[in-house]
Amino acid sequence: MNKFKNTFYSHDVVKSQFPIFDKNDIIYLDSAASSQKPRSVLSSINEVYSNNYANIHRGVYKLSQTATDMYEDAREIVRKFVNAESVKEIIFVRGATEAINLVASTVAEINISEGDEIILSRLEHHSNIVPWQIMAKKNKAIIKVAESDENGDVSFESIFKMVTPKTKFISVTHISNAIGSILPVKDICKEAKSRGILTLIDGCQAAPLLEVDVQDIGCDFYVFSGHKTYGPTGIGVLYGREDVLNEAPPYQGGGDMIDKVTFKETTYAGLPSKFEAGTPNIVGAIGLGSALTWMQNIGINNINEHSRKVVNEGLNILESINGIKIIGKPINRGGVISFIYKDIHSHDLGTLLNSYNIAVRTGHHCAQPTMERYKVSSTVRASVGYYNNKEDFEALAEGILKVSKVFENV
Numbered sequence: 185m186n187k188f189k190n191t192f193y194s195h196d197v198v199k200s201q202f203p204i205f206d207k208n209d210i211i212y213l214d215s216a217a218s219s220q221k222p223r224s225v226l227s228s229i230n231e232v233y234s235n236n237y238a239n240i241h242r243g244v245y246k247l248s249q250t251a252t253d254m255y256e257d258a259r260e261i262v263r264k265f266v267n268a269e270s271v272k273e274i275i276f277v278r279g280a281t282e283a284i285n286l287v288a289s290t291v292a293e294i295n296i297s298e299g300d301e302i303i304l305s306r307l308e309h310h311s312n313i314v315p316w317q318i319m320a321k322k323n324k325a326i327i328k329v330a331e332s333d334e335n336g337d338v339s340f341e342s343i344f345k346m347v348t349p350k351t352k353f354i355s356v357t358h359i360s361n362a363i364g365s366i367l368p369v370k371d372i373c374k375e376a377k378s379r380g381i382l383t384l385i386d387g388c389q390a391a392p393l394l395e396v397d398v399q400d401i402g403c404d405f406y407v408f409s410g411h412k413t414y415g416p417t418g419i420g421v422l423y424g425r426e427d428v429l430n431e432a433p434p435y436q437g438g439g440d441m442i443d444k445v446t447f448k449e450t451t452y453a454g455l456p457s458k459f460e461a462g463t464p465n466i467v468g469a470i471g472l473g474s475a476l477t478w479m480q481n482i483g484i485n486n487i488n489e490h491s492r493k494v495v496n497e498g499l500n501i502l503e504s505i506n507g508i509k510i511i512g513k514p515i516n517r518g519g520v521i522s523f524i525y526k527d528i529h530s531h532d533l534g535t536l537l538n539s540y541n542i543a544v545r546t547g548h549h550c551a552q553p554t555m556e557r558y559k560v561s562s563t564v565r566a567s568v569g570y571y572n573n574k575e576d577f578e579a580l581a582e583g584i585l586k587v588s589k590v591f592e593n594v
């Protein structure tokens with residue numbers, strides 16, 4: 185059941201809410217890297233800095249209290265967005281990368297010891313690999329990898345095949361940023377819970393696209409970045425189960441995360457402050473709140489439906505081009521299509537597409553193990569936001585054919 189309002193806006197109306205498209209004649213197919221920002225988000229950022237800005241939490245004057253309220257209201261918006269039980273479970277961080285590092289270096293630190301195992305999937309972004317490697321090296325733990333199949337799916341079975349009594353943590357992506365596969369996270373978390381294994385879901389590519397309900401998924405942690413959910417950069421979210429976060433040591437020390445400081449001993453603040461040392465990204469959090477509100481007003485189910493339609497149309501268009509090979513054909517796909525074209529290097533293809541005002545991402549997409557699995561060093565990735573439509577993929581196809589001609593004439 186959709187818990188959001190479902191005001192339907194036509195596609196043109198939606199696109200006109202993004203000032204970037206007024207000023208740039210661009211086919212933007214790179215939302216998996218970062219989405220563009222609607223006017224309401226830009227206005228809210230301007231509004232805070234212009235009218236309501238002060239440092240938060242300890243100010244006794246009105247402006248500081250207003251800014252504090254706006255920051256904490258944003259936390260409540262996030263809580264509702266992911267359906268967490270309590271705002272204590274919502275930690276503002278810089279982004280998904282910081283959230284995963286936080287979990288790996290605090291929660292995992294006290295839950296993982298020598299010989300214990302952490303399971304990741306083949307399809308992880310480097311952000312969900314490297315923090316675990318650093319932690320595993322320190323704790324003498326072992327990282328195990330659940331493989332994806334030929335199509336690019338990571339099954340429930342491939343995860344639990346790896347589980348042993350030593351498995352303490354499963355950390356997997358909700359949607360692969362490199363090839364678009366949607367993982368069966370609810371099944372994974374349910375089974376993990378029954379075996380006493382902690383779970384983290386990297387929701388970077390899912391939060392902009394799917395209704396996220398952390399209680400329904402049953403994960404212990406869920407992370408995402410604001411800049412991919414139509415919000416500002418430098419802000420992200422760690423959802424963590426209150427009892428697990430309560431037990432974990434702090435991530436960083438500093439102002440705001442303490443209860444009492446003496447040179448002999450310091451006691452820490454409760455959640456969520458314990459994990460938000462120092463002046464946070466106040467305006468970023470407020471901007472993120474506006475972005476999630478914008479998404480809720482559109483209706484997550486409308487965003488999802490539209491993206492699915494555009495991605496399917498895009499796939500059909502790209503597959504009809506001779507010489508294109510789609511990398512990854514998962515059963516359930518998010519907003520991402522990865523491909524290679526003839527023997528043209530993806531960087532060359534991307535660079536030439538840029539000359540036709542088409543923005544796609546090229547390279548390994550911070551997912552080198554995924555590239556290795558599908559025997560490519562890089563791909564071209566087209567990814568969609570709510571502002572894209574079929575015409576964008578038609579323009580991409582036209583661009584690819586023009587590039588092909590350039591190479592024929594070389």
Ligand SMILES: Cc1ncc(COP(=O)(O)O)c(C=O)c1O
Binds near residue numbers: 281
């Ligand atoms: C699946 C996934 N995880 C993690 C990240 C890292 O996000 P950030 O760089 O915003 O911390 C990304 C960014 O591309 C991603 O797509």
